[in-house]
Structure formats: C-alpha cells, structure tokens
Amino acid sequence: MSRAPYSHQEMVDAVVIGTGAGGAPLTARLAKAGLSVVALEAGRSFAPNDHVADELAADIYWMEERLSGGADPTAFGSNNSGMGVGGSTLHWGAFCPRPDARDLQLKSLTGQGADWPIPHAELIAYVEEVEAFTGVSGPADYPWDARRRYAYPPVPRNASADAMARGCEAMGITATDAPAALVSRDRDQPYWGQRQACVNCGTCHQGCRNAAKTSMDTSYLPFAVAHGAEVRSQARVLSFDLDHEGQITGVVYHQGGEERRQRCRAVFLCAGGVESPRLLLNLGLANSSGQVGRNFMAHVATQVWGRFDDEMRMNRGYPSSLITEDMMRPAEAGCAGGYLIQSLGVLPVNLATQLARGAGMWGTRLQSLLRQYNHMAGIGINGECLPHPDNRLTLSDETDAFGHRKARIDFSYHDNERAIDRHSRQVMTAIWEAAGAKDIFAIDRSAHTIGTCRMGGNGDEAVVDADGRSFDIANLWICDNSIFPSALAANPALTIMALSLRTADRFLALSKARAA
Amino acid sequence: MTQPSLVFLHALGASHREWDGVRADLSDIDGIALDLPGFGERKGEGYADVAAMADDLAGEIRRRRLTACILVGHSMGGKIATIVAARAAAGEVGLAGVVGVVLVAASPPCPEPMDEDRREQMIGWVADGAIGRADAETFVDANTATPLPEPLREKAIADVRRSSREAWLGWLERGSLEDWRARVGRVSIPALIVAGAEDGDLGEAAQRAHNLPHYPHAEVRSVEGAAHLIPYEQPQALARLIRAHVAAVASSALPAAFVAILGSDRVSRRTRTAMLERTRPVADAPAGWTAAERAIAAQLVAHILPEVEDMDGLAARVERAVNQGQGDGWRFAELPADAEAWTRGLATLDAVSGGFVALDHDAQANWLERIAEGQGGATDDERHLSPAQMVLWFQDVRAEIVRQWVALPATMAAIGYDGFAVGGDGPRKQGYSRTAATDVETWQQVRETMA
Numbered sequence: 001m002s003r004a005p006y007s008h009q010e011m012v013d014a015v016v017i018g019t020g021a022g023g024a025p026l027t028a029r030l031a032k033a034g035l036s037v038v039a040l041e042a043g044r045s046f047a048p049n050d051h052v053a054d055e056l057a058a059d060i061y062w063m064e065e066r067l068s069g070g071a072d073p074t075a076f077g078s079n080n081s082g083m084g085v086g087g088s089t090l091h092w093g094a095f096c097p098r099p100d101a102r103d104l105q106l107k108s109l110t111g112q113g114a115d116w117p118i119p120h121a122e123l124i125a126y127v128e129e130v131e132a133f134t135g136v137s138g139p140a141d142y143p144w145d146a147r148r149r150y151a152y153p154p155v156p157r158n159a160s161a162d163a164m165a166r167g168c169e170a171m172g173i174t175a176t177d178a179p180a181a182l183v184s185r186d187r188d189q190p191y192w193g194q195r196q197a198c199v200n201c202g203t204c205h206q207g208c209r210n211a212a213k214t215s216m217d218t219s220y221l222p223f224a225v226a227h228g229a230e231v232r233s234q235a236r237v238l239s240f241d242l243d244h245e246g247q248i249t250g251v252v253y254h255q256g257g258e259e260r261r262q263r264c265r266a267v268f269l270c271a272g273g274v275e276s277p278r279l280l281l282n283l284g285l286a287n288s289s290g291q292v293g294r295n296f297m298a299h300v301a302t303q304v305w306g307r308f309d310d311e312m313r314m315n316r317g318y319p320s321s322l323i324t325e326d327m328m329r330p331a332e333a334g335c336a337g338g339y340l341i342q343s344l345g346v347l348p349v350n351l352a353t354q355l356a357r358g359a360g361m362w363g364t365r366l367q368s369l370l371r372q373y374n375h376m377a378g379i380g381i382n383g384e385c386l387p388h389p390d391n392r393l394t395l396s397d398e399t400d401a402f403g404h405r406k407a408r409i410d411f412s413y414h415d416n417e418r419a420i421d422r423h424s425r426q427v428m429t430a431i432w433e434a435a436g437a438k439d440i441f442a443i444d445r446s447a448h449t450i451g452t453c454r455m456g457g458n459g460d461e462a463v464v465d466a467d468g469r470s471f472d473i474a475n476l477w478i479c480d481n482s483i484f485p486s487a488l489a490a491n492p493a494l495t496i497m498a499l500s501l502r503t504a505d506r507f508l509a510l511s512k513a514r515a516a
Numbered sequence: 517m518t519q520p521s522l523v524f525l526h527a528l529g530a531s532h533r534e535w536d537g538v539r540a541d542l543s544d545i546d547g548i549a550l551d552l553p554g555f556g557e558r559k560g561e562g563y564a565d566v567a568a569m570a571d572d573l574a575g576e577i578r579r580r581r582l583t584a585c586i587l588v589g590h591s592m593g594g595k596i597a598t599i600v601a602a603r604a605a606a607g608e609v610g611l612a613g614v615v616g617v618v619l620v621a622a623s624p625p626c627p628e629p630m631d632e633d634r635r636e637q638m639i640g641w642v643a644d645g646a647i648g649r650a651d652a653e654t655f656v657d658a659n660t661a662t663p664l665p666e667p668l669r670e671k672a673i674a675d676v677r678r679s680s681r682e683a684w685l686g687w688l689e690r691g692s693l694e695d696w697r698a699r700v701g702r703v704s705i706p707a708l709i710v711a712g713a714e715d716g717d718l719g720e721a722a723q724r725a726h727n728l729p730h731y732p733h734a735e736v737r738s739v740e741g742a743a744h745l746i747p748y749e750q751p752q753a754l755a756r757l758i759r760a761h762v763a764a765v766a767s768s769a770l771p772a773a774f775v776a777i778l779g780s781d782r783v784s785r786r787t788r789t790a791m792l793e794r795t796r797p798v799a800d801a802p803a804g805w806t807a808a809e810r811a812i813a814a815q816l817v818a819h820i821l822p823e824v825e826d827m828d829g830l831a832a833r834v835e836r837a838v839n840q841g842q843g844d845g846w847r848f849a850e851l852p853a854d855a856e857a858w859t860r861g862l863a864t865l866d867a868v869s870g871g872f873v874a875l876d877h878d879a880q881a882n883w884l885e886r887i888a889e890g891q892g893g894a895t896d897d898e899r900h901l902s903p904a905q906m907v908l909w910f911q912d913v914r915a916e917i918v919r920q921w922v923a924l925p926a927t928m929a930a931i932g933y934d935g936f937a938v939g940g941d942g943p944r945k946q947g948y949s950r951t952a953a954t955d956v957e958t959w960q961q962v963r964e965t966m967a
C-alpha cells in the first residue's frame with residue numbers, strides 16, 4: 001500500500017472535503033481500516049497556541065460573505081461556521097447533550113417534522129464511542145438518563161450556572177452540570193499528546209489554547225494522520241471530475257494559487273450545512289430530488305438576560321456549565337419537539353452585538369447595560385426547528401473570488417418556532433426572576449445550519465440515503481450538519497461526529513460486501 | 517486620564533545631563549533620563565551593542581513597571597528607542613505601557629548615513645585612549661548651529677570626554693552601521709519625529725527618508741536655530757513639541773492596573789498585540805466616506821453610545837471596518853454590500869430628515885426611532901434605501917458601532933473586564949481558579965482603579 005503524501009496521479013481510496021465534526025472522524029476511521037485518504041480543508045492549520053483570546057482578532061471563522069434573508073435572518077460568520085483544520089470544532093462551545101430518542105422519531109410521534117432512518121440505540125453506540133475517544137466531562141448522575149456515565153468530573157460552574165441552578169430549584173425544574181466536550185483533568189490524547197485540563201478561561205469560542213476542549217485537530221485528525229491519512233490545508237475544493245457514468249473520478253481544488261486535482265475512488269463531502277449544499281448547487285450535481293438546499297433549519301436560540309447585584313463576571317469559567325432537559329416536551333407549549341436550556345457565559349463584544357441586534361437596543365440603556373457587563377448573566381435555549389418550504393438555501397447572483405455563486409439563506413420562524421420562542425421566554429424569565437435577576441429582557445437569536453442535504457429513505461425526498469450516500473452519484477457521500485433529517489433539540493456536533501463514524505462503517509461494509 | 521511619563525535617551529558622547537534644559541521646562545511631567553552603558557555615570561561598563569542597549573532600556577521599563585511612558589531618544593538613543601518601541605508594539609511582555617515615541621535627530625534603524633571621513637576622524641580621536649579636549653570641542657561645535665553658550669558648551673564637552681572608548685568605537689564602527697529595518701518593521705505607536713533645521717546627515721530629509729517609513733502614525737517637525745544637538749540648542753522649543761506629543765497620546769494611555777495585567781505573562785503575545793493595536797489612532801484618511809458622511813456617522817455614534825467622548829475617533833474605526841474590513845461573514849440579503857449599504861443608509865438618513873447633522877438632539881433621536889420602526893426611507897431613488905432596508909441597516913449600524921467600542925481596551929478597562937488575561941504563552945495556561953459570583957482573584961485588580 002502506498003503512503004502519504006499521495007501524488008495527484010495516484011487514485012486514492014477517498015477524498016474528504018472539510019475537516020470539521022463531519023469530516024474528521026470518518027477520515028480517522030477510513031485510514032485506520034487501511035484506506036488511502038486525503039482530506040482537503042479550505043482553511044489554515046492552527047496549533048492550539050495560535051488561538052487569540054480576543055473576539056475581534058480570533059481568526060478561525062468562515063468569513064466569506066453569505067446572504068441572509070427571510071423574516072428572521074440568521075447570523076453567520078463567528079456565529080455559525082469555522083474555517084481551518086478542525087472546522088467549527090475549533091470554536092464550538094463544546095456543549096454536548098446527546099440526541100433524545102423521541103427526537104429521532106418526531107414524525108411518528110407527533111406527525112410533524114421527519115423521522116431519522118437510524119435507530120436511536122445504534123446512534124447512541126456511536127455517540128458513546130466518540131465520547132470515549134475524545135473525553136467528555138459531565139455529572140456523575142444524569143437526571144434524564146440513569147445509565148449514562150462521563151469519563152471526567154464536571155468543570156466548576158460559572159456565576160450564570162449558579163444563578164440558573166438557584167432559579168430552577170425554586171421553580172421545581174431539574175438542572176445539572178452540563179455534559180461538556182472538554183477534559184477537566186489532563187489527558188494523553190493518542191497520537192497527539194497532552195491535552196491539559198480545562199483552566200476555566202472562558203474563551204472556548206476563540207479556540208482553546210490548552211487543547212482541553214475537543215477539537216478535531218487535536219483528536220481525530222492526528223489519529224488519522226498516524227494511520228496514513230494526509231490532510232492538506234488551504235485547499236479549497238471547487239469541482240469534481242466525472243466519468244461518463246456520472247461517478248466522481250477526481251476532486252478539483254485550489255491551493256497555493258493554482259488549480260490541482262486529486263484522483264480518487266470515493267468522495268466524502270463534509271463542508272458543513274452551508275458549503276456542502278452550496279457546492280452541489282453551484283455544480284448542479286446530486287440534486288435530482290430537488291432537495292439540495294431545502295429544509296434549512298436553525299435552532300431557536302432565544303436568550304434571557306438580566307442584571308444581578310452580585311458581581312457575576314460571566315467570562316470566567318466554561319461558559320455553558322449547566323443544563324436542563326426538563327423542557328424537551330413542554331406541555332401545552334404548542335411545539336412539536338422541545339428545547340434544552342443552558343447557562344451562558346458570553347464575552348463583551350458578543351453580548352454587545354446581541355443587545356444591539358437581537359434586543360434592538362441603543363442609547364443610554366444599551367451603554368449602561370454594557371458598562372455593567374460584570375453584573376450581567378444569561379440563559380439560553382437550543383430549540384428544535386421544523387423544516388418549512390420557505391426556509392432554504394439558494395444561490396445568489398453574486399459570486400465569490402472563485403466564481404462560485406454566494407449562498408443565500410432564507411429563514412423565518414413559523415408556528416412551531418414561535419411557540420418555542422414564546423414558551424421559553426416565559427420559562428427563562430421566571431427562572432431569572434427566581435434567581436434574583438433584575439432588568440430582565442430577551443434576545444432573539446438562532447444558530448446552527450442544519451438539514452440542507454437531508455438523509456432519507458427515498459431519492460425523491462432526500463439527497464442521501466440512510467448511510468449518507470448520494471442517491472445520484474454512487475461514490476459521493478455526505479456527512480455533516482446538512483444531512484440531518486430533523487434538527488433535534490440537542491446541539492449538533494456530537495451527533496455529527498457519531499454519524500461520521502457510522503458513515504465510515506457503512507462505507508467500509510459496503511466495500512467489503514462488493515469485494516466479496 | 518493617565519499622564520504618560522517620559523524616558524529620555526541620550527546621544528553618542530552624551531549622558532542623561534543633556535536633557536537637563538528640556539526637563540526643566542517639563543518639570544510637571546514625570547520623567548527619567550537614563551545613561552546608556554558606556555556613557556555618563558555608566559562609563560565604566562564599556563561597550564554594549566545595539567541589542568544590549570535595547571535590552572537595557574526594556575529592562576528598565578519593566579523594572580520601573582512603567583504603565584504609560586513615551587520614549588524620547590536623541591540621535592543614537594533614537595535608534596534604541598525605535599527598537600524597543602517595535603518590540604512593545606509586537607506584544608512583548610512588560611512593555612504594554614509604551615504609548616509614544618519622540619525621535620530627536622534620531623539615528624534610524626538602517627545604517628546611519630554618515631560622511632565616511634567624519635566617521636574616520638571621530639574614530640581617530642580615541643586612537644590613543646580617551647578623547648582629548650580639542651577633539652571634544654570640535655565635536656560639539658560641529659554639531660551645533662551656533663556655538664553653545666557657557667556653561668552648556670562646557671557641560672557638553674565634558675560629557676563627550678566621559679564616554680568610554682569601547683562604547684564610542686562600538687557605536688561608530690558597528691552599532692550605527694547595523695541594519696535593523698526588517699526587525700523594526702512598522703511600529704504602530706504614535707511618534708513625533710524632530711529634526712534640526714540645520715542638521716546635516718540626520719536632518720529633516722534623512723528623517724523623512726529613514727525614520728518616517730517605520731511609523732504609520734507620525735508627525736515630522738523641524739526646529740529652527742538647531743543643528744544636531746537640539747536638546748542643548750533649543751531646549752524650550754523641543755520641550756514644547758514633547759509636551760504636545762504627551763497631550764496627543766495621553767488619551768490612548770490606559771489605567772495603570774489594566775496595563776499591568778495587559779503587560780503580564782497571563783496575556784499571550786498575539787492577544788496583547790491585537791489589543792495594543794486598537795489603542796492607536798486610525799490612520800488619517802481611512803478612505804471611504806466624505807466629510808459630510810463622517811459627520812453623520814459621528815452623530816450616530818452619539819446616539820448609539822451617548823457616553824462616548826471621541827465620537828469622531830469611533831466613527832473613523834467604523835468607517836475603516838465598513839470600507840476596508842473583510843466583513844463579518846454575512847450580510848442581510850435585502851441590503852447591498854456593506855460599504856454601499858452604509859453610503860446609501862447615511863444618504864437616506866440625511867435626505868428623509870432634511871439634513872441630519874443640523875437637527876437638534878431630540879429631533880435626531882426621533883428620526884432614529886422612526887427608522888427602527890420602518891417609517892424612514894426612500895423608495896424613489898436608487899442611491900437611497902427603502903424603509904424596510906433602513907430597519908436592517910440601522911441594526912447593522914448599532915451592531916458595528918458597539919462592536920468597535922466594546923473591543924477597545926479602554927472600554928474593557930472601564931467595564932472591569934479582564935477575560936483577555938488568560939492562556940498566556942507559557943507551558944501551562946492561565947485561566948480562573950474562582951468562577952463563582954463575587955469571588956474575585958487577587959490578580960484581577962482592574963476594578964479597584966475604576967470608578
């Protein structure tokens with residue numbers, strides 16, 4: 001077998017596009033199985049020490065322009081996707097609840113949304129494997145799942161978490177330390193080195209400088225490279241070479257100012273919920289279903305804020321250190337699924353722009369709230385969104401530096417999302433009142449980019465099958481946030497990583513079956 | 517506001533005493549005048565090369581924990597000042613307090629332009645050991661426009677003779693010829709570059725050619741009636757210029773406790789550099805807006821953040837971000853690209869309100885309320901934005917203005933934020949050991965200095 005670095009002429013077994021939550025685990029799995037794998041990543045490669053604890057200087061976000069439309073336009077940039085070896089896991093919040101069994105059968109149970117073509121138990125087995133490989137910190141007993149265990153004890157709660165615990169207790173809501181994809185003790189990560197215990201620095205969104213947080217560049221990717229995979233950074237994929245049967249024979253990409261191509265037998269498109277559908281739409285590929293770009297979902301991410309007499313200094317500590325799953329099926333809320341509540345720790349620039357945008361503030365009130373930053377604290381939700389025909393990703397007429405048309409994402413809340421927003425505002429306001437907050441107000445916000453290449457049972461309604469394989473192009477697989485049939489209330493990254501391992505296993509099983 | 521202190525560095529063949537006249541006129545401003553190794557009272561230390569002299573100065577700044585200082589370097593001392601300023605701007609630990617530079621007939625980072633015969637002659641003066649009286653007189657007289665009055669002339673001559681032979685030779689044969697251009701690069705710290713109107717090799721033309729390119733925020737001033745020994749020749753004129761520079765940079769000085777944290781090893785070099793960069797003025801012409809547009813933007817700042825004093829400064833940051841920034845990764849689909857949206861938004865605001873800047877504060881506030889509610893805009897003209905677009909644009913306006921303001925280190929100091937002081941460059945990263953409300957760690961001193 002040949003070894004990395006692979007030549008362009010060589011027919012490698014697989015090219016992976018994007019090295020985030022969807023791309024990295026499968027790269028590791030395929031390499032471990034002995035396949036020749038090249039991962040192409042548009043962004044740069046970083047060492048943990050390169051990250052900057054400054055909101056404006058952090059350089060790990062996808063900053064190419066996207067157009068946001070609809071009645072409730074969702075923000076991109078630092079709010080939504082990463083760019084770099086490791087993808088959005090460089091800057092994600094590492095809040096990692098597991099997917100709820102009911103959410104995977106939403107349609108069967110509620111008549112709305114969609115079911116997942118994957119049994120919950122199977123998905124959870126992969127989730128547990130991801131948790132074991134990356135190291136997750138969490139409570140000794142998880143109130144909503146008696147069997148669950150976490151490898152590391154929880155990190156200390158921040159002041160917002162303490163307040164939320166107080167408020168929840170007063171209201172009879174169960175809350176506990178959040179599952180966090182970080183190590184609260186030093187850990188030797190195989191093939192990478194020492195990941196130092198979380199130091200409660202609060203800058204997860206700017207990149208973790210001591211590798212405590214799970215990030216693909218300090219976990220699955222070094223494992224992949226140790227097993228023979230090659231990761232090429234600043235390699236922007238632009239198109240595919242196809243044979244006369246419509247199968248992909250090579251991936252065309254831009255690197256170092258020139259166009260390059262890598263021959264390959266299979267492609268795994270893992271460019272994220274916006275770039276994956278955008279690339280396919282630009283190329284007019286894999287879209288006989290007409291579903292590419294449709295079913296765009298973002299989580300309802302309403303926040304409630306308030307001012308406390310105590311000095312909270314919410315930038316201190318892991319930001320999302322408390323969770324409640326009590327609102328996963330809120331009675332009489334009028335929504336199909338439900339939502340999770342988490343405590344927040346937000347840095348000043350983020351808070352300021354949210355106040356100016358999501359809370360519509362300016363003037364004396366805005367300035368005086370910002371001056372009292374050290375006294376502010378908030379809680380927020382992650383609420384399940386349903387697909388809607390109006391909510392979709394299309395191509396704008398404007399083009400980017402590579403001549404590809406820019407993505408335009410239209411997003412509007414409908415009854416389900418409005419119901420979640422309304423219900424959660426009431427619940428969170430009550431929690432915050434009980435916690436002793438003053439001057440309470442809410443912020444409109446949505447987050448995550450889900451569903452634009454959905455997975456399903458048939459090629460008229462879905463872009464990929466239950467294995468993640470394109471219905472149209474037999475050697476194209478997609479694995480990232482875009483294949484989710486429904487949004488799930490749980491934050492997405494853990495599920496994406498689990499799906500990534502599963503996709504690799506399905507691919508390997510299929511290759512084996514074909515060979516036999 | 518913090519008043520920066522002054523750190524004076526002398527020329528070849530001089531000592532801290534050359535600043536006596538200048539300092540007499542600046543007695544209300546804290547200052548220290550140093551002797552560099554091999555000169556003045558440190559004659560016995562012999563030759564220190566340029567890098568060692570820079571280390572010496574950097575060490576002095578750290579030892580004295582200077583949290584707001586301006587480096588004033590004359591001739592040879594100017595090269596040392598520039599090198600240390602470059603290190604400060606690049607985020608070196610302990611130098612976060614360097615807020616300004618004054619170069620006085622300064623030797624540049626490049627090899628100093630010096631007539632070779634003169635260099636040889638000066639080297640010859642120490643052929644037999646110490647510099648003789650006649651040679652010292654020649655040196656002082658050749659470097660002044662008109663002979664210095666006594667006792668100044670005598671003092672200057674004595675200092676020349678106090679130089680160590682090794683230090684004198686070291687500078688002439690090596691230090692002045694060393695090329696530091698690449699290592700100095702562009703220094704974002706505001707600088708005042710002073711030239712003597714009758715100086716030769718290091719006159720105004722040389723200053724513009726060799727020092728100015730390293731300082732994007734610099735002003736060049738020429739002093740009449742002076743050649744190279746400006747501190748001796750025109751102490752009052754020089755003191756006036758220095759005083760003006762102190763006033764100009766004072767507003768960028770941060771509270772001492774904040775600088776102490778910012779300069780500490782809790783902060784990574786990249787974070788410190790990024791934050792210090794933001795304390796510098798925006799370059800003169802940020803490019804993008806007309807004066808009229810700028811005036812409207814400054815008024816918008818006054819409404820979004822009523823307590824901001826330097827509305828124009830903040831508006832200039834917004835102007836730069838909107839017109840030169842790479843953007844924030846998205847925009848409203850209903851709006852044109854950022855730069856155009858702002859131009860059209862400002863024009864629309866001006867048109868619908870019948871001249872926004874001329875309105876009184878309440879009338880302006882009224883218009884902003886209406887715009888936020890979708891009642892201000894123009895659909896007739898493609899240079900304008902519709903009411904629906906104005907709603908979105910005004911959201912962008914608010915977000916960009918607060919973003920620029922909150923990211924300023926001065927704002928962080930004012931709100932008592934120290935979240936940048938985590939994850940330094942050492943092998944173990946700093947964070948917080950206390951995370952509960954009211955439980956503040958001892959190093960988090962910022963709040964104590966703040967109202």
Ligand SMILES: Cc1cc2nc3c(=O)[nH]c(=O)nc-3n(C[C@H](O)[C@H](O)[C@H](O)COP(=O)(O)OP(=O)(O)OC[C@H]3O[C@@H](n4cnc5c(N)ncnc54)[C@H](O)[C@@H]3O)c2cc1C
Pocket residue numbers: 017018019020021022023040041042043062078079080081082083084085086087088089091092093094095096205235236237238270271272273275276279448449479480481482490491492493494496
């Ligand atoms: C601020 C923030 C906080 C978050 N917090 C959480 C959290 O707490 N918990 C949670 O579960 N989730 C969180 N998320 C979401 C989570 O990070 C993402 O859902 C997840 O990382 C998405 O994985 P992905 O594989 O779909 O895409 P990504 O991880 O974004 O990876 C896509 C990669 O593909 C690359 N790429 C794109 N186009 C190309 C191309 N043409 N050629 C080559 N490479 C390309 C990109 O550069 C990128 O590296 C957060 C997201 C944000 C923005």
Ligand code: SF4
Pocket residue numbers: 182197198199200201202203204205207208209210211212213317318319947
């Ligand atoms: S809070 Fe912990 S996980 Fe987050 S960036 Fe800091 S050290 Fe890393």
